[in-house]
Amino acid sequence: MSAALLADLRSTISSSRVLTGGPEYVSSVTLFNAAVDIRPAVIVRCATAADVQAAVRAAGEHGVPVSVRGGGHDFWGRALRSGGLVIDLAEMRGVRVDADRRVAAVEGGALSSDVVAAAERVGLTAVTGTAGAVGMVGITLGGGYGPLTGRFGLAADNLLGAEVVLADGSRVDTDAEHEPDLFWALRGGGGNFGVVTSARIRLHPVPTVVTGTIFYPISQASRVLADLGEILQGGPDELTVDVGLLPGADGAPAVYVAPTWSGNLDEGAAENGPVHALTRLGTPLLVDIGRPARSAGLAATDAMFPVGRMGAIRSRNISGISASITDVLVQGAQAFTSPFSAILLHQFHGAAARVPLDSTAFGRREPHQMAELISLWEKGDDIAGDGDGGARHLRWVEQLHAALEPFSLPGGYVNFLGPETPDQVARSYGPNTERLLAIKSAVDPDSVFVGTPLPSDAPGTASPTF
Template sequence: MQSRPEADDHDDVSAALLAQLRSTTASGRVLTGGPEYEKAVRLFNAAVDIRPSVVVRCVTTADVQAGVRAAREHGVPVSVRGGGHDFWGRALRPGGLVLDLTGMREVHIDADRGVATVAGGALSSDVVVAAERAGLTAVTGTAGAVGMVGITLGGGYGPLTGRFGLAADNLLGAEVVLADGSRVDTDTEHEPDLFWALRGGGGNFGVVTSARIRLHPVPTVVAGTILYPISQGHRILADLDEILRNSTDELTVDVGLLPGPAGAPAVYVAPTWSGSLDEGAAEKGPVHRLTRLGTPLLADVGPAARSAGLAATDAMFPVGRMGAIRTRTVAGMSEKIIEIVEHSAHAFTSPFSAILLHQFHGAATRVPVGSTAFGRREPHRMVEIISLWEKGGAGTGDPGGSRHLRWAEQLHAALEQFSLPGGYVNFLGPETPDQVAAAYGPNTGRLLAVKSAVDPDSVFAGTPLPSAATAPAPTAG
């Protein structure tokens, strides 16, 4: 993929663009090539091969504003890099200008108010580690290396969803650079429509350079990993479905199927108990009950810092593999769905792939659907279909990834008739327009109205948005 268009006047435009950028930003932070440029365009998914024209390593909001204005003036597409974990590589655009926020990772904890002020490039682990020092924690996803702002804007399923809602539900306010380069502060009282859209509407409305996030006094949870052999899978998954339908807010459980340590797939159960540690750690309590559903291959649960769980997921899914992701939303683990995921687990094409189901329940379901842009509030499971492989790695036999991608697509297709409309917007790409069209449900019309008001030229495209033709009528705020 070419890094620059071939128009005759492009070099002149690039020279003018670079001159403007370097007049407002230190020249060493305006990158068009070299080792630092290569580092800046290296993302979590090594299958992404997108070459932007210029990377601006931002360290202040003013840097972001200058970058947005320069890109607009010179007709260059803009993208924003935070954690860089998007599977489609939307942190980069071909021939574009990247606003690289990885130098903006400051986290300030106001322990008295229970609030974290988080810079736009901070990782989830940055926030959780800082909060733990004050005896607090933040609602995040399962991985620490994911950008905190990015996961929050798209929704943010995670191990505290049942107790405290989505990451988006814990967003209290934000500083945003808009498409014209202006800066605004938004919360429930200031620019309320924009704030509504940021809570679940994805990175489509501006560059969030700072976010204020609600914290909670739960730095230690009871958590861990339980693995069961696939031979017990059907019964384990069916029993878990019944347990999770009736679980308390304090218990959120990720369930999945992984290639097991001996080669055969295994059922993965990852509970997080955020209530009383004594109750959660009790031998007859709600967490240890999950170790007695069958005969486990591994049962390692107990009190742990939340940061330890994030680090464990990062180790399981390291940066640099090639991959693809798909998503479905299901009401629960029906007999047919269990059969489908078991069949797909037996057909894993790579030892690094996974099928994960994230529980949506409790506090997250009690947020009115129209109060944020996130489009689905009834209890459900978000299915994460992850296909990962190493380029030219031993045993993959397919450095191009076609058979690994085909495995993910086949599972995605097999689940369609048993799935609810839409899907998790952070995991949706251009190849599933039907899911994109339904992703925001009754909030679609209002979301597109906000987009039209704050970014009518679609400068920002962090995650897919439906087209106006597919939008139902706006709901009341």
């Protein structure tokens, strides 16, 4: 670590927030995925946009690589770079809600749960993913599938504007009228264009939904998923359904159906309504349907997937749930190597599918299912059993990922893609690729910011930028 860099940082930022070791440093490098072991040279805990500017400029002047830590939920640990400078936004979690305009001003380090909690206090909510511990800005920049996607679009579709610190340390405000190319790129292009120190997000008057979980035995998977696929194909915008396969309490895999109804609550909760129809796809093992606040649903997912396990993730996009895909998923579930792993399908439909493809950087707008293949295991388990250091868990997710390839659409969800899948990276932005790379070259020609992988200039190839 350069003494000159530290002196430079501490001349403008409080020494207590420039960390090279100690408990706060350890806290900052502790991420959701315990398999990540990356040691940056210095952590800068920024409290203001001016702190971010100072950190970016200092890193540039001293030739130190930069990363940005929001929620720290990325499976590859891209919030950190070995020997680098981390811009840690953990102290920038403020959320201000304008109830009349239905807009939230969100600081760059705010979690999804922070935004939803603030909005709920005035009868509103934000479009988020399924977990509350994920950084709101990070999920938004990459796209943001979630339980309100059908009615209100992706999280990225609800981004109204942002304050961004660019690679040269300058600060710009961007929206549809100001720096429109940058604004276009931020909606789905990932964290590759600067540090978003604050964002303006559209809110919606849906603080409470009809939602819950339904479990079916794995033996009923073919029937349940076939009937569910037919229901979802023509379903209303208000009904978005996650479906998957999870290890059950007895260790046997089970089919998991998680509907969210964001329309009229009485209609959604009715026994003959759209949500309870999903309890009659077979003979369920468990039905738990209610009208919780959205914050409760986020907390439940956080409890299901707590911080501190080892993990890996892969992703595919599929056009629907066919019999062949069901067979692949069931075989994958029957081969689970850990009671904490999961196969989840996130529905993309409705409002999200009606957004013109060229209006944001996000690269796929036709209805589909985004398959999230999650391998998780406890720390001690990576040296247990056959003593292969967790390799069997990685083999499981890689084999399932490969088995789905013949049924998959080109590309994938950039928040869940890493250097192992350059073919998916290369095709994730489709016809938006050329414009996205041109904007990247204009605002960050030296690739200072490398939040998620971008395609290379060469057609059909990809070079992740981290």
